[in-house]
Amino acid sequence: xxxxxxxxxxxxxxxxxxxxxxxxxxxxxxxxxxxxxxxxxxxxxxxxxxxxxxxxxxxxxxxxxxxxxxxxxxxxxxxxxxxxxxxxxxxxxxxxxxxxxxxxxxxxxxxxxxxxxxxxxxxxxxxxxxxxxxxxxxxxxxxxxxxxxxxxxxxxxxxxxxxxxxxxxxxxxxxxxxxxxxxxxxxxxxxxxxxxxxxxxxxxxxxxxxxxxxxxxxxxxxxxxxxxxxxxxxxxxxxxxxxxxxxxxxxxxxxxxxxxxxxxxxxxxxxxxxxxxxxxxxxxxxxxxxxxxxxxxxxxxxxxxxxxxxxxxxxxxxxxxxx
Amino acid sequence: xxxxxxxxxxxxxxxxxxxxxxxxxxxxxxxxxxxxxxxxxxxxxxxxxxxxxxxxxxxxxxxxxxxxxxxxxxxxxxxxxxxxxxxxxxxxxxxxxxxxxxxxxxxxxxxxxxxxxxxxxxxxxxxxxxxxxxxxxxxxxxxxxxxxxxxxxxxxxxxxxxxxxxxxxxxxxxxxxxxxxxxxxxxxxxxxxxxxxxxxxxxxxxxxxxxxxxxxxxxxxxxxxxxxxxxxxxxxxxxxxxxxxxxxxxxxxxxxxxxxxxxxxxxxxxxxxxxxxxxxxxxxxxxxxxxxxxxxxxxxxxxxxxx
Numbered sequence: 001x002x003x004x005x006x007x008x009x010x011x012x013x014x015x016x017x018x019x020x021x022x023x024x025x026x027x028x029x030x031x032x033x034x035x036x037x038x039x040x041x042x043x044x045x046x047x048x049x050x051x052x053x054x055x056x057x058x059x060x061x062x063x064x065x066x067x068x069x070x071x072x073x074x075x076x077x078x079x080x081x082x083x084x085x086x087x088x089x090x091x092x093x094x095x096x097x098x099x100x101x102x103x104x105x106x107x108x109x110x111x112x113x114x115x116x117x118x119x120x121x122x123x124x125x126x127x128x129x130x131x132x133x134x135x136x137x138x139x140x141x142x143x144x145x146x147x148x149x150x151x152x153x154x155x156x157x158x159x160x161x162x163x164x165x166x167x168x169x170x171x172x173x174x175x176x177x178x179x180x181x182x183x184x185x186x187x188x189x190x191x192x193x194x195x196x197x198x199x200x201x202x203x204x205x206x207x208x209x210x211x212x213x214x215x216x217x218x219x220x221x222x223x224x225x226x227x228x229x230x231x232x233x234x235x236x237x238x239x240x241x242x243x244x245x246x247x248x249x250x251x252x253x254x255x256x257x258x259x260x261x262x263x264x265x266x267x268x269x270x271x272x273x274x275x276x277x278x279x280x281x282x283x284x285x286x287x288x289x290x291x292x293x294x295x296x297x298x299x300x301x302x303x304x305x306x307x308x309x310x311x312x313x314x315x316x317x318x319x320x321x322x323x
Numbered sequence: 324x325x326x327x328x329x330x331x332x333x334x335x336x337x338x339x340x341x342x343x344x345x346x347x348x349x350x351x352x353x354x355x356x357x358x359x360x361x362x363x364x365x366x367x368x369x370x371x372x373x374x375x376x377x378x379x380x381x382x383x384x385x386x387x388x389x390x391x392x393x394x395x396x397x398x399x400x401x402x403x404x405x406x407x408x409x410x411x412x413x414x415x416x417x418x419x420x421x422x423x424x425x426x427x428x429x430x431x432x433x434x435x436x437x438x439x440x441x442x443x444x445x446x447x448x449x450x451x452x453x454x455x456x457x458x459x460x461x462x463x464x465x466x467x468x469x470x471x472x473x474x475x476x477x478x479x480x481x482x483x484x485x486x487x488x489x490x491x492x493x494x495x496x497x498x499x500x501x502x503x504x505x506x507x508x509x510x511x512x513x514x515x516x517x518x519x520x521x522x523x524x525x526x527x528x529x530x531x532x533x534x535x536x537x538x539x540x541x542x543x544x545x546x547x548x549x550x551x552x553x554x555x556x557x558x559x560x561x562x563x564x565x566x567x568x569x570x571x572x573x574x575x576x577x578x579x580x581x582x583x584x585x586x587x588x589x590x591x592x593x594x595x596x597x598x599x600x601x602x603x604x605x606x607x608x609x610x611x612x613x614x615x616x617x618x619x620x621x622x623x624x625x626x627x628x629x630x
Contacts, residue, residue, distance in 0.1 A: 039546040040517075182407035183573065187617035191625035209547060212619040239621050253551035255580035257603060257618050263558065264580070266551035270516050 001203050002028040002051070002171060003066040009043075009050055009227075012058030018275045020046045022227040022282075024063070025301055028171070033197060033204040035214030035235065037250075038224035041273035044207045046227075048173045051205075052084060067171070085115070089164030091193075093176040095156040099148050105159055106144030112166035131162040135192050154185035161193060171203045179208070190217055211250055215239075223247045226282035227274025233307040243318055244309050246283045281312065289313050361398035362434030364535040364567030365419065365454075368393045370428035372414050372591075388414040390591040391428070396535070398433075401561065401568040403578035403599060406588035407614070412571050415588070416539045419569070420456050433534055451482055455528035457521070459540035464524055465512040471523050472498070472508045478530035493530075501526040501556060518549030522556070529560065538581075539571045554580055575618055579603055587611045 009021040021043045028034050036044045049055050051065055053072060065072040067087060075083060092098045099108055109128040113119050119127060129140035135158040137143055148156055157177060164172060174193060178186035194217055197204045208214050214221050215235045223231045223246065231244035242248050252265030269286040281299050284290040293312050301310040304318075311317070372389040389411040396402040406412045417423040419430055421440060430437040432454050441447040458464055465474060475497055479490050498508050501522040512520055521541065528536055538557070542550045554577065561568060572578050578585055579599055586596040587608065595608040606612040 039548060183575075184407060184613055184617045187619075187625060194625045210619065211547075212621065212623065215621065216619045216623045216625055250547055253547045255551075255554060255576040257576040257579055257615070257620055260579055260600065263555055264551040266555055267548040268552075270518060270549060271546055 001030045001032075001068060002026070002205075003064075004047075004051070005064045005066075007050060007061070007063035007065060009046060009055065009062075010060045011056060012060075017060060019277075020227055020274050021050065022274050022277065023298075024050075024228055026222060026229060028203050028205060030170075031197075031201040031203055032220070033194075033206060033218040035218035035221040036205060036207045036224060037209065037211050037214045037221055039209060039271040041226070041271055042224040043227040043274060044209075044224055045175055047224075048090065048175050048205065048207060051173060052088060052090060053080060086167050087169055088171045088173060089167055089169035091157070091160055091164055091172065091174040091177045093179050095153070095160040096148060098160060099156065099163075101148050103147075104144065105146050105148070105151070108148075108159070109144070109163055109166060112163045127166070128162075131165055132159070134165065134196065135159070135162045136188070137162075152185075154181050154189060157181065157189050158192065161189070161196070165196065165200075168200075169202065171205070172197060173205050173207075175207045176209070177206075178213070179210075186213075193217070211238075211254070223250065226272050226277040228282065228310065229301060229308070230283065230310045231307060232301075241305065241307065243304055243307065243314050244283075244311050245287045245289055245317065249286075281310070289317050363395045363397050363431075364400060364433065365394075365396040365402075365569055366429075366431040366434075367395070367415075367419070368429045370415065370418060370430065371426045372411070372418060372423060373426040388591050389418070392586075392588070392591070392593055393428075394586045394593070394596060396567050396569050398534075399561075399565040399567050400584070401570065401582045403570045403572060403582035403585040404588060405572055405575060405578055405585060405614075407573060409590060410588040411591035412588050413539070414591075416456070416537060416569075416571050419537060420454070421450075448482065451531050451533070453533055454535040454537065455531050455533040456537040456539060457524050457528050457541040459543055465520060467512050470509050470511055471503055471515070471526075474523060475526050475530050478527050482531040497526045497530055500529070500560065502552075516549070518545050518553060521545060521549075521553060525553070525556070525560075529564075529566075533566065535567045535569065537569045537571065540573070541570075542577060543572065543574060550577075557581060575603060575615065587614070 004024055004026040007021055007024040008019065010017040010019045024043070024047065036047060038044050050061065051072065055061065061073060067083065072083065106125065106128055109131060110124040113124040113127050114121070128144055132140040132143055137155065137158055151159065177193065178189050181189060190213070206214060206217050215238055218235045221233060221235050221238055222229045223244065225246050231242065231247045233241055239251060242251055249265065249267035253267060255261065255264060267286050272282060272285065278295070280295040280297055281290070284294040287294065291313065297312070299310045299312045301308050304314050370389055370392045371387070374386045374388055375383060376386045377383050392411070392415060394402065404412050404415065414423060418425050421437065425438055435453070441450055472494065476494050479485060479493060483490060483493060485493055503522070507519065515523070542553050545553060558581065560566060568581060570578060570581050582599045584597060585599040585602050587594050587602070587610070589610050595602055595606065595611045602611065603615060606615050
């Protein structure tokens with residue numbers, strides 16, 4: 001359904017072009033949930049903005065973004081509006097920034113229905129109540145009359161999800177949708193997203209810095225570093241099957257709630273952004289396995305053991321680990 | 324296990340349990356310390372904060388942010404204060420460092436009462452040497468014009484009593500402890516990453532040579548790989564200096580990694596406390612159980628029936 005090939009994106013930062021995505025490849029099947037995981041500057045959010053063509057002015061985009069075989073990068077304004085209005089829906093991290101604070105919840109949802117689906121006012125009101133019920137808000141009558149500031153962050157994120165559902169999209173792009181929420185509320189909101197996307201067979205790109213959360217919600221996970229995907233694996237067993245040194249490093253960096261480790265296997269240094277990456281592997285400066293070839297030649301994203309890995313030495317490293 | 328009894332009863336139950344646990348905790352701890360003669364790092368008893376609030380129509384009411392909270396951080400110990408929004412953990416921290424006056428209750432640091440503001444510069448200096456705090460946001464707590472070296476040396480000048488080469492040696496030691504080389508030590512805050520700034524904030528806190536360090540969501544905003552480095556650093560520092568930690572966090576995995584004991588807060592009240600591993604492995608309180616079960620871990624699945 002969604003296919004990104006060799007996507008390069010550079011932003012205009014004070015007159016200089018600064019790369020944020022480099023040779024990005026991604027595939028999403030109909031109804032599939034794909035997690036995009038990475039640290040700051042890895043390009044997760046830029047990927048969403050590239051797919052929806054919501055990049056800042058002056059951005060330069062190369063490669064191809066296809067949705068259902070249609071070239072998103074070549075869409076003309078009317079086609080792009082239709083694509084954004086009914087094919088994809090975006091759930092952002094901060095619903096308070098995305099929802100007009102001066103409109104009642106009912107007006108906000110009603111607008112999503114009348115503009116995108118062309119339904120009448122009375123019908124819109126009925127459908128808005130239904131949508132709220134589908135995201136677990138039961139006293140719809142009262143909620144529809146309330147203003148955003150009267151709702152908690154968790155409630156407002158449910159309203160945001162309801163508004164995305166209003167357009168009945170085939171693809172949901174969720175950009176850190178629960179990062180600002182308390183963990184018990186996160187569990188509820190993620191549960192709602194997961195149930196709805198399965199019921200409605202929607203595809204989902206779920207962006208998060210929390211690898212374990214992505215593994216719980218997604219079918220496959222793509223790990224990003226410095227503007228590229230470095231590994232793609234099935235979410236089911238990533239803890240055992242991770243092969244890229246960065247993915248393994250990320251798994252070792254998180255303390256466990258189940259047992260206390262003496263020390264964490266921390267990755268040295270700090271995450272680099274795409275514009276700081278040299279000609280070789282972007283992770284080479286932090287990688288214990290890096291050799292000369294890693295510093296000079298950029299590895300390709302290639303198939304390795306039922307997944308994709310961008311690493312020159314993955315075979316050697318794996319053999320060494322198994323031996 | 325949901326108790327069919329009224330709330331008061333289950334509260335009483337968990338209180339009894341938590342008392343037993345904290346007693347065991349204190350014994351093991353003081354046994355490990357030299358003779359157990361050192362006073363606890365922090366003793367909080369009956370701490371309460373009531374705010375007077377007014378609604379949009381100007382009607383006044385009272386809001387209890389922290390209600391009868393008690394806990395002890397043993398000398399050299401490490402305690403995690405966990406809770407979600409509105410749990411009262413931030414208000415508790417603010418009372419501990421004197422940014423907020425308690426409505427009732429008592430705060431003692433190293434056996435000295437802190438329920439009243441410090442009287443005079445000498446007492447303020449003593450308090451600073453007893454306890455320091457590192458906040459979540461290192462961006463706002465550093466002077467943009469100061470280099471790393473100057474920012475840390477400023478604290479040494481005020482609090483260490485060291486001069487000349489001794490102070491220079493201590494400065495070099497601190498820089499080394501938090502992993503700054505010569506070049507980085509000459510950098511200003513805007514040239515540093517979030518993790519580096521947080522390490523400056525930690526070095527500044529340590530420069531006062533405190534016996535107790537409060538970490539208020541101090542690693543929460545950091546990238547995972549940087550967070551791991553800072554957590555290792557905090558473990559090393561405690562092992563090397565015997566400093567006590569009070570960690571305020573919403574992240575149960577971080578609490579488990581750094582803390583011996585834990586206090587779970589909800590709506591300003593302690594719902595459960597005790598040995599960190601014991602509480603997280605077998606929560607006795609229903610809320611702690613929900614909190615624990617909400618954390619995504621390998622094999623965790625979202626609750627699809629969630630309403």
